[in-house]
Amino acid sequence: MSPNTATLFSMVAWSIWTRRNKLRERKPIWDVGETVKREKELLQEFKDLQDFPSWYAIPRVEVRWKPPGTGLFKINFDGAVFEDRALVGLGIVIEDESGLIIAALSQKIPLPSSVEMVEALAVRRGNKLAHSLAKRAVLAADTDVWLEELPQDLIDVFQFDLA
Structure with a gap:
């Protein structure tokens, strides 16, 4: 089983479990086909976010203490x-x-x-x-x-x- 298949399987299994709990609690649910479709979309979104280089995330800004003007505190x-x-x-x-x-x-x-x-x-x-x-x-x-x-x-x- 490939890592992508295993990840998708885990996500769908979690969704089915969540769906089951919602059914038991009489809360609104998606049908099974919609659940699989949404999990594939979420997996793709997760992968897309992982493709950004680490340097892209947060630019580093050096901050240094600066004294106040003369006569100020x-x-x-x-x-x-x-x-x-x-x-x-x-x-x-x-x-x-x-x-x-x-x-x-x-x-x-x-x-x-x-x-x-x-x-x-x-x-x-x-x-x-x-x-x-x-x-x-x-x-x-x-x-x-x-x-x-x-x-x-x-x-x-x-x-x-x-x-």
Whole structure:
């Protein structure tokens, strides 16, 4: 038996099994002739997709970090999901035009409902951190500020999202 025949046989057998289950559950079905015809079409579609060279699939684009303009800051953020612990880690880094880290935040939170929500929370926390630090910068003027632990007013900003 050729590989194509074996593959087609497997596909038709699966379709017949599926057809049987649909009949048992009183769901709409195709007749047997239509089933074989559709499986041949699906097999051909699968083969056609396999004929594309691997280099064709996804062009590679090199992405490199670029510093912000002079006097500006760049916020990088991301989220990591730890499903086994039902937690998410959020990471935020604020860098200046030289690539020096101005501020960083790492936070564990309960697992939200989706990966999109994880990214949205990372964006929101990064934005809040930047705004909170910008308000302090006006007061700090030319002094360097190192925060080993967040001040209470900044903690309140981040705890609000968890409520």
